[in-house]
Amino acid sequence: MKIAITRLENKAAGDRALCASYGHDCYTVSPLRADIRMERVALFVDAVHRNEFDCLFFTSALPAGIIAPRLTRWPRVIAIGPKTAEILRESGIEAEVLPAFYSRDFVPYLGDWLRGRTVGIPRADVPNPGLLDGITAAGGKFHEERIYALVPTDEELALDDADAVLFTSAMSYRKARWQPRDDLLLVAIGDVTADAMQAGGHPPAVVGDGSLAGTLDALNRYREGA
Template structure:
């Protein structure tokens, strides 16, 4: 199966290898692009090097790519998932990885340790009030720093050769320009993306666990089921 995966160009490098592992070919389609705030990146890295934060939470690989090369020292570092962790480790930054792949898992993972700690979160210019509230309810101090924005490309996605499309975030679906009536299999990387898709009139045939690998496993399960029904 050939799969289109909504990705920022900066984040698509390792998808082909993972898709091949599960018997598929893939290519990236980009409904949005990143506009990096260079001054904010430099400032956040400097504050980290000065020891301002007790913990940094990287919510995707892109902030890691921008911030990690500038770090000389760092506190406790949490990655939202394995791809973000691999990015950080490529810069020799040791980190912990959440057991699931959602920001909502951050506070339960850290538990009472959060109390009195200052948490730095370099992220897209999209506030996460639920995460902020959860940290503050545990007595933590939040410093959420926008270091890039997501800008719609407004270009129609090239899907003629694709059998399925995986939307890797809620915004990647909302910003996508494509023919929703096509026979392509719509796939959500996780439940938050799936909810946004349903709100937009598209019911995902497959919903993953928040990771690309988990989504590919779920997609293969789905393919197996529909193949069995048509045999």
Template sequence: MKIAVTRLKGKEKSDASRCRAYGHECFSVHPLRSELRETEIAAFVDAASAGEFDCIFFTSALPAKIIAPRLSTTARVIAIGPQTAKELRDYAIECETLTSFYSRDFVPYLGDWIRRKRIGIPRADVPNQNLLDSITNAGGIVREFRCYGLEPTGEDLPLDDADAILFTSAMSYAKARWTPRDTLLVMAIGEITAAVMNAGGTVPAVIGDGSLEGSLSALNAYLQKNGGA
């Protein structure tokens, strides 16, 4: 299948080879663009360099890509998935990789270690109060730095040649300008995105585990069950 994958405008990833490994083609479409906030980025980098964190949690690959070249820290570093970890390791930042693709699993991953630990989170300007509350309730001390904003591009997604569309975040769905059609298979990268899609009246046929690979695996299982593309 030819899959349109929602990505931040100008921040496309190397999805093509990963899709080919599952027997599909893909191309990027852009419902959102990022707007970097240099003051907030610099504040995070300065705090990390000053040893103000015991742990740093990168919740997506973009802040890792932005910050890793400037980061100097002895803190424990956690990446939400292998692509985020790769961005960090490309700049020799040692990190652990969360065992799922959901930030809700950050606190269970750290366990009792989190008590009285100072946690720094560089991230998008998108509310995630559940993550902050879970850290505080577990006895951690959290500071988030909203290092970039997400703004709609206002572009109609070019889907005429697509057999499927994969929404990679709840916001990419909520802010997308697109036209559903019967022949377009709609996919959600994970259950949180799927919940927002369902609430918006779009029922995804395929739901991944929060990763591109997991979504492609789920797609292949769906196609096998339903007699192929």
């Protein structure tokens, strides 16, 4: 299949090779762009170097790619998934990877270790009260630095040649301009995105586990049973 995957511009490295390994071709469509706030990046990096955090949590590959090359020291590091961990590894940072690819798994993963400790979280300017409230409820503290904003591109997604469209986040679905077709297979990278699509009137036929690889695997299993 030819799959249109929602990604930030220039942030799709490795997608095509991974898709090919599952027997598909893919290309990027960008409903959002990242507006990086470099002054906040610098503030966060300085705080890391001052040992203000007991742990860093990278919730996606983009902040990992921005922050990691600027670090000369770091505490315990948690990555939300394997792609984010790969980006961190490129800067020499070995990160633990959550067992499931959702920020809601962060607090259960760390458990009692969080009590009395402070987590540094560089991320998008998008609310995530579940994560922050969970850290507080576990007895921890957090410093959330919103180092970039996600801005709609307002460009209609080029889906004419696509057999499927894979939405990689709830926001990428909500902010996308696109034209559904009866023959266009709708795919969600995970259940949070699937819930947004369901609420928006476009229930996905395929729901992944939060990772691209897991979603492609789910897609192939769907096709085998179709």
